[in-house]
Every structure is written in C-alpha cells, then in structure tokens.
Amino acid sequence: MRWKSGRRSTNIEDRRSESAGSGRSGRGFRIGGGGKGGIGIIVVAVVIMLMGGDPGTVLNMLLGGSAPVQTQTQNRTQTQTQSRNALIPAVTDEMAEFVSVVLADTEDTWSPLFGQMGETYQKPHLVLFRGAVKSACGTAQSAMGPFYCSGDQKVYIDLSFYEELKHTFKAPGDFAQAYVIAHEVGHHVQQQFGILQQVHQLQRGMSEPEANALSVKLELQADCLAGIWAHHANRVRNIVEPGDIDEAMNAASKIGDDAIQKRAQGYSVPDSFTHGTSAQRVKWFNLGFRRGDLQSCNTF
Numbered sequence: 340m341r342w343k344s345g346r347r348s349t350n351i352e353d354r355r356s357e358s359a360g361s362g363r364s365g366r367g368f369r370i371g372g373g374g375k376g377g378i379g380i381i382v383v384a385v386v387i388m389l390m391g392g393d394p395g396t397v398l399n400m401l402l403g404g405s406a407p408v409q410t411q412t413q414n415r416t417q418t419q420t421q422s423r424n425a426l427i428p429a430v431t432d433e434m435a436e437f438v439s440v441v442l443a444d445t446e447d448t449w450s451p452l453f454g455q456m457g458e459t460y461q462k463p464h465l466v467l468f469r470g471a472v473k474s475a476c477g478t479a480q481s482a483m484g485p486f487y488c489s490g491d492q493k494v495y496i497d498l499s500f501y502e503e504l505k506h507t508f509k510a511p512g513d514f515a516q517a518y519v520i521a522h523e524v525g526h527h528v529q530q531q532f533g534i535l536q537q538v539h540q541l542q543r544g545m546s547e548p549e550a551n552a553l554s555v556k557l558e559l560q561a562d563c564l565a566g567i568w569a570h571h572a573n574r575v576r577n578i579v580e581p582g583d584i585d586e587a588m589n590a591a592s593k594i595g596d597d598a599i600q601k602r603a604q605g606y607s608v609p610d611s612f613t614h615g616t617s618a619q620r621v622k623w624f625n626l627g628f629r630r631g632d633l634q635s636c637n638t639f
Contacts, residue, residue: 340513341578348443350462352493353435355469434498435467441517442494444578445524448571452633453531463487463527465494465520472497485519487526489535494523508593512586514579518565518624519590525564529557548610555596556638558614559623562591563636566627574631584628591620 442465453460466472471480475490481497488495496519504519505511529535538557542550569587573579592598595617600607614620626635 340517340580340583342437342440342444342513342517345440345576345578346443346447347436347439348446348462348465350442350446350464351435351439352464352466354472355467357468357472434501437513437516438465438467438496438498438520441520442524444517444572444576445521445568447576448568449524449528452567452571458531461492461531463492463494463524465496468495468497469499470497485523487523487530489526489530492527492530494520494527496520496523504590504594508590510586510590510593512583512590514569514583514586515590518569518587521565521568522561524568525561526557528564529560534560551611551613554613555615555619559619560636560638562615562620563623563627563638566624566629567631567633567636569624569628570631584625587624587628588621591624592617595620 446460446462450460450462466474469481471478472495474488474493474495476486476488479486479495481499484500485494485496487493500519501516504515526535535557538553542553545553565587569579569584594614596612596614597607597609597616600611615623623636623638
C-alpha cells in the first residue's frame, strides 16, 4: 500500500499511556447483532438512507420503546490473549503514523461522497489505546478487538490487534490492516445515515438468532463500505499496490464467523453468527471495491 506520502489525520487521540478496567464496547470488528422481522421494510429504508434521504416515516411504523440494544464484542479466550501478548513488540510510532494516514484517506474518500449527496461528512476520531479503554459505550479491553462506538462516534483500536491479525489469523499486510480501519469507519458512515440507530430499534424484542441475523447484515454492509473506500482511494490517490486487494480479502476470509468458530471449537453455529461467513465478507468487500457506489451496499 502506498501510504507514506499520504496526508496525516488530525483526528487521532493517543491514549496508549492510559489504562482502564474491563467492560463492554460498541460495534466491533467481530461483534453481535441480528434480525428477521420487518426486513422487507428495512430494504426500502436502507436504500433511502444510502441516497441521503430520511427513512423515519417508513421505520416509525415498526418498533418503538426502550433504549437501543448495546452490542458487545466477542471476547477472545484468555489463552489467545496471553499468547498474543507474548508475541507483541512495542508499538512503534510508524504504526500509529500508518493509522493516521489511513484515517485521513477515509476522510478524503467519504467527504466528497457525502458532498455529492448534499450532505456533510462528520469525521470520526480514532482512539489509540493499550490494554483497555473507556468510551461512551462503556469500558473495553483490547481482547475485544477494534470497535466503533456510536455514543461518541469514535473508532477504537489497540494496535497490538495487528500482530494477532498477522500471526493468529494468518492475515498479514498493510492493506489488511487498512481494511480493519475502513470497516470500523464504515460503521460511522452507517451512523451518519441513521442505519445503526434504526437497526438497533428493530432489534428490540427480537430473539437472539433474529438479532444476530440483522447484525450480520450491518457488518457485511460495513465490509462493502470498506470496499468503496478502497475503490475511490485507489482511483483518486493510487494507493493500491499489487497484492493489496488480495490482502484485504484474505483478512475478510480469515475473520468470518464460520472460520473463527471452526478454529476455536471445530464446528460452527450459524444462529450465533454476528458478522457473516468468510465467503460473505469477501463477497461484500469485493463488491464495494469493484463498483464503488453506495447502492451496491444494500445488504438488507
């Protein structure tokens, strides 16, 4: 990935010298959600959202009531975490710089795309932390992985995750690392369109398998939005080198729910999927990358 000459974002918060206790987080790289009821109406509403419109009149016919469902990241096992920590070298300033460039590149992609719809893209902050961090969604440990918190509209990442991505998941490469950030920023795009809020509303009162199914649709859409970033970043700024897209799709494949569950327990449980299968994640990232338009990302 051609990144070293890229612009650095000013929306980075470095909290690596801080510490926090255990707790919960918002939308993460491998988290939960789901749903079945009202999907036909969601299809229409999401298309409206992606075109910059207001789907409130459609979705208000559905559910109302209590506060939005808080999604929780999947905890890795203690053994995995200890093994990972034994492998991790000190986080380098170069890696933090890389993250800053990737965040800036997502800003330079989504700002004009929102502008074409007559909207203003509100740039998210990205928080670097080590071990644990406090957010508006609660306190999260690094073992939960990168996540987006809609409460404060920030992306959170412990850079040691990249070592696990490389060694445990066998998904090395700087473009694989960029894909992780672009996926979390995809949740921020969903937040700005109102998709996260409306889906959380629909999840109230659903069974866990139904809620999980709806979360899968959210996560696959975030993968597609990450593909849109890659499409426009390459077209405008020529950042993609040979093999980069393969790195991103390899990462998408290695962190599919089926692949993770089979690695951990030898079998998969589809009703518990929260992010989609390996094949689904590859499909939607690739679709966003090939087409580069928001209408292609209607996973609903």
